[in-house]
Amino acid sequence: MPDALAESASPEQSPDTMSWDIFCRVIDNYGDLGVCLRLARDLARRGEQARLWCDDLSPLAWMQPEAVPGLSCRPWDESLGAAPGDVVVETFGCELPAPFVAAMAARSVRPAWINLEYLSAESYVERSHGLKSPQFSGPGAGLDKWFFYPGFNDRTGGLIREPGLLDAVTAHHGDAWRAARGWGRRPGERVLSLFAYPQAPLAPLLEALGPGWLLLLCPGAAQSAVPALLRDGQRALALPHLTQDGYDQLLWSCDLNLVRGEDSFVRAQWAGQPMLWQIYFQDDGAHGPKLEAFLDAALAGAEGRWATNWRALSRAWNGLGPWTPACAEALRERPAAVAQARAWRAELAAQVDLTSRLQAFARRASGA
Ligand code: TRH
8 A cells, every 4th residue: 555645536536425524623713614614515515425523613604504415514522422434534633532533443444534734835735645644552543544735736635616616606797796785886996805814904905906996894803994994986895794605706706805814715716806815824934935835836827027016915915025016016907917817717727626536535545
């Protein structure tokens, strides 16, 4: 048995139905649960049986208020007496409950145990994706844990992209969808969505944007801070929490999306509109190289001057560089920004999606 299982799946390689246990611990904010929900729901809609175990399910009241056939969302503690399914996904290094691991080890056919990691474009991802960690001690002794890294190329685990997603983006009538909710644009106005961490440099952003913008503010600190910072020709509306599907449609409907963390960041790339990423801040500075690695990948095929300006804007938005005239220039050059967003989306869409890769990976890891 090789120590790596990283070769990518072809989408038509659909395994027989399996039962999945996905474990999620909420560190902060919404991304941990957001990613797990997105994966569990995608598996269920492809005919798998999925259980999502989480220590804080409360955001589901707005992210996913309706039941999804095949998906069961349960409190973490209820997993203690549960019988493990065919595949167990430990997300973002959350530690599985010891009794559940012991039950995995006792199962006659051992489950595939997969650690789903955070998304990054850094090169370590390709080196680490698909590696095996044999368990020599503890309740899981004798089991293998496999590392699965999402990513932006075929040497990684890919990105979640549900079947039919890009067709739905293309068919979406963004202006009508927004107008029906009272968030319509005025003639000549551009619309942006803003989902940001509290430390976001809002004042220089508004200055760089200039007039003619409607800002749709997702819940968070920006809703109270932005109104006092608006400049001539700008207006803002505070949005409630949307469902995950509703948030997707918001991204599809805007001319520019400011997103953060991991899940909204991926969804904005599928929207195919210019996107500015506020990366999750880490005290040790690890977010700096992570941002640069993404920009290297996403801007690789873009025009020289615009790409340089957009990089400057991305750094400034993340507090990793100064606000210069280049930042405003990057925002003004919409055709270049749209061309880059579409080309990058097409490059990503040519790859097999994460769920297909994970299904095939789990099947190989379990030896089925
Ligand atoms: O909320 P985030 O910042 O989450 C995370 C966490 O901080 C996590 O600990 C960290 O590791 C990770 O970022 C990098 O951003 P993210 O990932 O975009 O998650 C937000 C989720 O909330 C996403 O699934 C979309 C969803 N959402 C809605 O469903 N409705 C809404 O109205 C909004 C604004 C978001």
